[in-house]
Amino acid sequence: MPELPEVESVRRQLEPALVGRRFERVEIADSRLVRPYDPAEVAAELEGERVASVERRGKYLIVRFESGRALLIHLRMTGSLRVTAPGELRDDLHRRAVVRLDNESDVAYRDVRRFGTWLLLEPGELDPYLDAKVGEEPLDAVFTAAHLGERLANRRAPIKAALLDQRTLAGMGNIYVDEALWRAQIHPLRPAESLDEDELRRLHEGIRAALEHGIARQGSTLRDYRLPDGGSGGMQDEFRAYGREGEPCDRCATPIAKTRVAGRGTWFCPECQPRQAASRSSSRPSRSRRQSSV
Ligand SMILES: [Zn+2]
Numbered sequence: 465m466p467e468l469p470e471v472e473s474v475r476r477q478l479e480p481a482l483v484g485r486r487f488e489r490v491e492i493a494d495s496r497l498v499r500p501y502d503p504a505e506v507a508a509e510l511e512g513e514r515v516a517s518v519e520r521r522g523k524y525l526i527v528r529f530e531s532g533r534a535l536l537i538h539l540r541m542t543g544s545l546r547v548t549a550p551g552e553l554r555d556d557l558h559r560r561a562v563v564r565l566d567n568e569s570d571v572a573y574r575d576v577r578r579f580g581t582w583l584l585l586e587p588g589e590l591d592p593y594l595d596a597k598v599g600e601e602p603l604d605a606v607f608t609a610a611h612l613g614e615r616l617a618n619r620r621a622p623i624k625a626a627l628l629d630q631r632t633l634a635g636m637g638n639i640y641v642d643e644a645l646w647r648a649q650i651h652p653l654r655p656a657e658s659l660d661e662d663e664l665r666r667l668h669e670g671i672r673a674a675l676e677h678g679i680a681r682q683g684s685t686l687r688d689y690r691l692p693d694g695g696s697g698g699m700q701d702e703f704r705a706y707g708r709e710g711e712p713c714d715r716c717a718t719p720i721a722k723t724r725v726a727g728r729g730t731w732f733c734p735e736c737q738p739r740q741a742a743s744r745s746s747s748r749p750s751r752s753r754r755q756s757s758v
Pocket residue numbers: 713714715716717718733734735736737
């Protein structure tokens with residue numbers, strides 16, 4: 465599933481193709497994309513809208529129109545957007561929608577698994593909708609280790625599960641949570657509330673570094689992820705933990721281990737990411753001892 469770095473990479477390519485352009489003609493071929501609304505009605509509503517900006521919040525793409533409305537796109541498992549020059553749109557069995565722009569280029573939406581969604585929101589509806597679903601943006605300058613600590617306080621869930629929850633932080637998924645925890649040297653099963661100040665600082669840094677690395681490589685291409693120009697990301701070749709079971713840890717050469725946390729395949733280094741908190745976190749020794757015997 466595309467996570468923050470993948471969606472941000474898509475956004476960066478879509479922005480120059482869409483901003484200032486008008487949606488000339490819109491076809492929505494799959495009613496699942498816009499349900500419970502009628503696809504023909506949504507398509508008709510979108511026609512004539514001119515794009516003011518292309519933004520991102522967590523894993524959502526936001527196409528803001530000059531009218532104040534916004535189209536909220538979530539790619540879910542296998543959604544992708546492709547921009548093609550005039551006359552170059554090819555047939556595609558998995559195309560769910562296509563937008564013809566006023567410069568004759570096309571923006572095609574493809575989705576094999578069909579879990580993606582398009583939601584057209586009226587002026588004023590966007591912020592309340594998103595605020596209910598997603599937490600702080602981890603790459604925002606105002607996001608600090610102290611904020612992270614506040615979001616994790618009093619949460620006994622494993623740190624990995626807490627970070628997968630979109631209301632904790634926006635945009636983290638299975639890949640970048642594993643990468644961030646590896647960088648921070650924190651075991652994925654540590655209770656979220658048990659991290660001390662130093663660990664929170666490392667995790668804050670690890671999250672930002674993992675996401676920035678992903679963006680620098682234009683995301684990771686596993687299965688269906690594609691960029692709007694048809695290209696793919698390169699992050700899959702630079703994972704430190706994710707998907708690397710049995711391969712040597714880049715830091716200590718111990719083979720990366722695999723387990724399951726929150727129902728998700730989870731990769732970590734059993735040497736650098738100890739299950740038990742380091743001894744310096746003396747503020748909560750009893751909790752980590754109790755946890756480690758489970
Ligand atoms: Zn290691």
